[in-house]
Amino acid sequence: MKFTLPAALLDSLEGLDGFDRESFCRIHEHPEPATSIRLNPLKPFDVFREYGELEPIPWSRSGYYLPERPSFIFDPLWHAGAYYAQEASGMFLEQCVQQSIDLSASLRALDLCAAPGGKSTLLQSLLSEDSLLVSNEVIKSRAPILEENMSRWGGVNNLVVHNDPRDLGRMINYFDLILVDAPCSGSGLFRKDPAAVGEWSPDAVQLCCARQRRILSDIYPALKKEGLLIYSTCSYSIAENEDIADWLCDSFDLLPVRIDTRASWNITETKSRKHEAFGYRFFPDKLKGEGFYIACFKKEDGGRPERLTYKKHKWSGLPAKEEAIVRPWLREGLSVNMYVLDGEIFAFPAALEQDLAAVSANLYLKKAGVRIGKIAQGELVPNHELALSALLNKKNVVIPLKKEQALQYLRKETVTINTEHRGWAIIQYEGVNLGWIKVLGSRINNYYPKEWRILKEVKK
Numbered sequence: 001m002k003f004t005l006p007a008a009l010l011d012s013l014e015g016l017d018g019f020d021r022e023s024f025c026r027i028h029e030h031p032e033p034a035t036s037i038r039l040n041p042l043k044p045f046d047v048f049r050e051y052g053e054l055e056p057i058p059w060s061r062s063g064y065y066l067p068e069r070p071s072f073i074f075d076p077l078w079h080a081g082a083y084y085a086q087e088a089s090g091m092f093l094e095q096c097v098q099q100s101i102d103l104s105a106s107l108r109a110l111d112l113c114a115a116p117g118g119k120s121t122l123l124q125s126l127l128s129e130d131s132l133l134v135s136n137e138v139i140k141s142r143a144p145i146l147e148e149n150m151s152r153w154g155g156v157n158n159l160v161v162h163n164d165p166r167d168l169g170r171m172i173n174y175f176d177l178i179l180v181d182a183p184c185s186g187s188g189l190f191r192k193d194p195a196a197v198g199e200w201s202p203d204a205v206q207l208c209c210a211r212q213r214r215i216l217s218d219i220y221p222a223l224k225k226e227g228l229l230i231y232s233t234c235s236y237s238i239a240e241n242e243d244i245a246d247w248l249c250d251s252f253d254l255l256p257v258r259i260d261t262r263a264s265w266n267i268t269e270t271k272s273r274k275h276e277a278f279g280y281r282f283f284p285d286k287l288k289g290e291g292f293y294i295a296c297f298k299k300e301d302g303g304r305p306e307r308l309t310y311k312k313h314k315w316s317g318l319p320a321k322e323e324a325i326v327r328p329w330l331r332e333g334l335s336v337n338m339y340v341l342d343g344e345i346f347a348f349p350a351a352l353e354q355d356l357a358a359v360s361a362n363l364y365l366k367k368a369g370v371r372i373g374k375i376a377q378g379e380l381v382p383n384h385e386l387a388l389s390a391l392l393n394k395k396n397v398v399i400p401l402k403k404e405q406a407l408q409y410l411r412k413e414t415v416t417i418n419t420e421h422r423g424w425a426i427i428q429y430e431g432v433n434l435g436w437i438k439v440l441g442s443r444i445n446n447y448y449p450k451e452w453r454i455l456k457e458v459k460k
């Protein structure tokens with residue numbers, strides 16, 4: 001689809017480092033955005049056997065470009081959370097985090113604007129096991145997709161919350177790392193969504209700026225002294241990027257952080273007009289990725305953390321009798337505690353119990369760690385999340401399926417399997433868990449979650 005870029009946007013970018021009006025317009029004339037995926041280190045599979053030779057994304061350790069956009073919905077590995085389909089530019093977050101903070105430490109990280117979860121899944125893969133990741137989404141209708149994607153990714157040290165940034169801002173000096181991947185005017189994604197051009201206007205940019213400043217002011221108190229604030233948008237507008245960086249330096253005790261890039265990556269380093277704060281811009285005429293801006297800041301000030309309230313929480317510890325039923329399902333030597341919430345057992349790192357208490361007392365918790373299942377008639381009915389997590393004991397009976405059958409399973413259809421085994425078993429595709437079945441003699445019950453099943457038909 002051919003479309004005309006707003007002249008007001010082009011004019012506003014004149015003189016900006018890396019902006020070349022002619023080649024920028026040309027690359028928007030016949031948009032062919034690259035498709036890219038990022039692999040889940042918790043779920044290794046032979047990516048090259050599956051998809052052929054792939055070109056790595058130079059600023060990412062686990063990102064690859066695909067030669068064309070497949071129908072992810074018909075790829076069992078996508079459903080299993082073996083990879084995340086993520087725009088390449090956004091994967092640069094990895095460099096920002098790796099170069100600015102000690103990832104071997106035990107950190108508290110917040111992804112404030114997290115849905116659908118692209119950057120949260122990346123943060124989850126980068127943080128140490130002793131760290132905590134809180135993924136927040138304020139828009140109610142978008143919170144479920146975040147929860148689903150975090151479930152697929154399979155990490156245990158994650159809390160999904162649904163709050164206004166102001167609520168999180170009350171957790172004074174709590175986080176070592178805060179990512180604000182802010183809602184923006186979206187010009188960086190015009191190539192992927194040409195219809196969005198019609199919604200763009202200078203007024204819309206101003207509205208976004210006001211919202212970005214409000215979000216940043218609300219969350220700033222939650223950042224610890226020497227903590228890292230990462231701000232990003234998928235807008236080209238200077239008002240939403242470098243000017244926000246200047247506003248941050250004016251308003252708060254923040255120091256810009258410089259990130260090393262290689263010349264061959266063709267990422268443009270910019271400096272804001274007043275404070276010369278470093279920012280990193282992705283122009284699609286210069287590299288294989290869509291429009292993106294990211295900047296990092298260290299907090300200079302900040303006192304001691306304020307005492308958080310620990311109201312009575314709704315979850316309770318798992319009674320010893322039930323713990324004895326559940327433990328054999330988990331890998332040995334795991335330092336996770338188990339809790340019960342509304343009859344559902346969940347596992348969460350033992351070392352982070354205080355954080356679980358603090359977050360659930362102060363925020364609206366949607367999901368904590370990994371759901372393990374429910375006890376019924378003295379037995380565990382395992383939750384789908386357990387199958388997708390790294391907690392599951394490898395001793396479970398595994399039934400590998402070929403693609404067609406795996407897709408049948410993911411449609412929640414009846415799958416014909418010849419097995420002597422009776423009881424619970426894991427369905428795998430290419431060595432990655434897809435979910436549970438229960439074999440009852442001649443009948444096999446498919447436990448794939450109804451709300452996740454594939455509804456679309458394959459195009460013949």
Ligand code: SAM
Nearest residue numbers: 113114115116117118119138139142181182183
């Ligand atoms: N980080 C996500 C990812 O990588 O998958 C994309 C985030 S998207 C750019 C911005 C998010 O901010 C959206 O999920 C949107 O619902 C949320 N949002 C909208 N208004 C907000 C507000 N006032 N405060 C915080 N977040 C908001």
